Amino acid sequence: MKVQFSDISMRFGAMDVLQDVSIGVEEGEFLCIVGPSGCGKSTLLNIAGGFLSPVKGTVTIDGDPVTGPDRRRIFVFQERGVFPWLTVEGNIGFGLFDLPDEERQRRVAQYVHLVGLEGFEKAYPRELSGGMKQRVEVARALAVNPDVLFLDEPFGALDSITRLQMRSELLRIWRAARKTVLFVTHDIEESVQLADRVVVMSARPGRIRRVVEIDIAHPRDLSSRRYIELRDLIFGEIGLAHQV
Amino acid sequence: MPHATSNVEHPTFEKFVLPLLTVAVIIATWSAAVKFSGTKIFPSPIAVASAIGTLGEKSLLWRYIADSLTRVFAGYAIAIVAGIPLGFLLGWNASLARAVNPLIQMLRPISPLAWMPLAVIWFGVSNAAPIFLIALASFFPIVVAAMNGVRNVPPMYLQAGRNFGLSTWQLMIRVVIPAVLPRIIVGLRLAFGIAWVVLVAAEMIAVDSGLGYLIIDARNAGKRYDLVVAGMLLIGVIGLLLDTGIRRVEEWISE
Numbered sequence A: 001m002k003v004q005f006s007d008i009s010m011r012f013g014a015m016d017v018l019q020d021v022s023i024g025v026e027e028g029e030f031l032c033i034v035g036p037s038g039c040g041k042s043t044l045l046n047i048a049g050g051f052l053s054p055v056k057g058t059v060t061i062d063g064d065p066v067t068g069p070d071r072r073r074i075f076v077f078q079e080r081g082v083f084p085w086l087t088v089e090g091n092i093g094f095g096l097f098d099l100p101d102e103e104r105q106r107r108v109a110q111y112v113h114l115v116g117l118e119g120f121e122k123a124y125p126r127e128l129s130g131g132m133k134q135r136v137e138v139a140r141a142l143a144v145n146p147d148v149l150f151l152d153e154p155f156g157a158l159d160s161i162t163r164l165q166m167r168s169e170l171l172r173i174w175r176a177a178r179k180t181v182l183f184v185t186h187d188i189e190e191s192v193q194l195a196d197r198v199v200v201m202s203a204r205p206g207r208i209r210r211v212v213e214i215d216i217a218h219p220r221d222l223s224s225r226r227y228i229e230l231r232d233l234i235f236g237e238i239g240l241a242h243q244v
Numbered sequence B: 001m002p003h004a005t006s007n008v009e010h011p012t013f014e015k016f017v018l019p020l021l022t023v024a025v026i027i028a029t030w031s032a033a034v035k036f037s038g039t040k041i042f043p044s045p046i047a048v049a050s051a052i053g054t055l056g057e058k059s060l061l062w063r064y065i066a067d068s069l070t071r072v073f074a075g076y077a078i079a080i081v082a083g084i085p086l087g088f089l090l091g092w093n094a095s096l097a098r099a100v101n102p103l104i105q106m107l108r109p110i111s112p113l114a115w116m117p118l119a120v121i122w123f124g125v126s127n128a129a130p131i132f133l134i135a136l137a138s139f140f141p142i143v144v145a146a147m148n149g150v151r152n153v154p155p156m157y158l159q160a161g162r163n164f165g166l167s168t169w170q171l172m173i174r175v176v177i178p179a180v181l182p183r184i185i186v187g188l189r190l191a192f193g194i195a196w197v198v199l200v201a202a203e204m205i206a207v208d209s210g211l212g213y214l215i216i217d218a219r220n221a222g223k224r225y226d227l228v229v230a231g232m233l234l235i236g237v238i239g240l241l242l243d244t245g246i247r248r249v250e251e252w253i254s255e
Helices: A041-049 A088-092 A101-114 A130-143 A160-177 A188-194 A225-238 B004-009 B011-037 B045-057 B060-092 B094-107 B112-123 B128-151 B155-163 B168-202 B211-220 B225-253
Strands: A003-012 A015-025 A030-034 A056-061 A073-076 A148-152 A180-184 A197-201 A208-213
Touching: A003 A041, A015 A041, A015 A056, A015 A208, A030 A041, A030 A188, A041 A056, A041 A073, A041 A148, A041 A180, A073 A130, A073 B155, A088 A101, A088 A130, A101 A130, A101 A160, A130 A160, A160 A188, A188 A225, A197 A225, A208 A225, B011 B045, B045 B060, B045 B225, B060 B094, B060 B128, B060 B168, B060 B211, B060 B225, B094 B128, B112 B128, B112 B168, B128 B168, B155 B168, B168 B211, B168 B225, B211 B225
Parallel strands: A030 A180, A030 A197, A073 A148, A148 A180
Antiparallel strands: A003 A015, A003 A056, A197 A208
8 A cells, every 4th residue: 555544543632523534545446535625634634744743643654654755655735835036947846856957957847848738937936827836836846856755735726627627637647657646625526537546535624535436547528328327326414305 | 007008009008299289288287376366375386396406506406305305215225124033033933923023013003203202212312213203114014015925935845845855044045035036025115105204204304405494494584385296206207217216126026
């Protein structure tokens, strides 16, 4: 197992947020974590990222317990995480400070290309759309060549069309870079479109209700019977009849 | 911006001609009012202009301006050197801020002019007294701007910085400072405005040069209201120029 959560429990003050969460993530897997808001899914991701310590249980990555943030595993926020005082280039190269200039420039150019931002190298984030800023953040994370990416509702602030485009972009990048991805979302459709497996969590205190394997090959047909079956299974698991 | 269109069409007109026109109308009204009322206690624009001319001839004008600027920049520099590091420290360390902030918030509303008697006793009749008052006046807005700036750096910037393996020191240099710079610049401009206002009042005691001294001396030595108003105008115009300069720097830093 690349990432192994063992009996994770978390409490903020008197509030139990997570209870006995155990799950393993395979190397190169795309795992989505869905659940109602407040179920502790972001907390779980922050624990794996080393930004929070659980009150009970451990997370290991490659068998080593996580004790703090580490540049081998990068956390990606909504696009608000890009640094507004740096250009696209500056942001993407942010984590490459220990490389010689030439190597850094080469690496930056490579990731500018990967996320399709050629021509915007010298632009500042305020000149970019939400989707472009999100690409900058993904590129900034990938540029340090981490083996795990944590994405916390990365497309939550984007409009629905951009969100769809970003999903296929992310899948393309994921296939090219072959990273282990943990992706938190409250969007069930998004999880079924992206993930190899979907972890469905209960309301607070968050527990794993069910792990659903999405056995549909990419590119996924969003009107196929299997897609709708799996989607409705997860909707049902969360307790939402799929009707408005 | 309701006038955006006309701004684009007549940028020079809107920016320079309109304000100059206002000034011209006011000078004309002022001149007419003095003339028709026959007042003895308010000088005409021409009297003020010739007063400035006389000051210029006696080369007092430049000496006073230079003295005032030296004092304001000295006090302001002290406030920056002391205020920004303290503000960073308080913004970064929440428990220290809890300990020190009430004291700062208590001292802040005391007008710097209330410190005048103490300043005179401590520093005597010297440049140090007004410099102290200016430093004091601009210190608090700078500390508060730096403190609030650091405190309000979005947590995800810090989290991202740590994630990429920055040490605390690197985090300061590469994340915190650039993130707070825009706020600090605004605080610096506010502080400079306050410093300039306090300077004039501070120069009415303890020193025998400068624009504030000019005003108080003109009144004491023979009720020269032309010189009083000349001093006021000089203070206003120099204040405007300095503020414009700082705004330029502000725009340049925030690109």
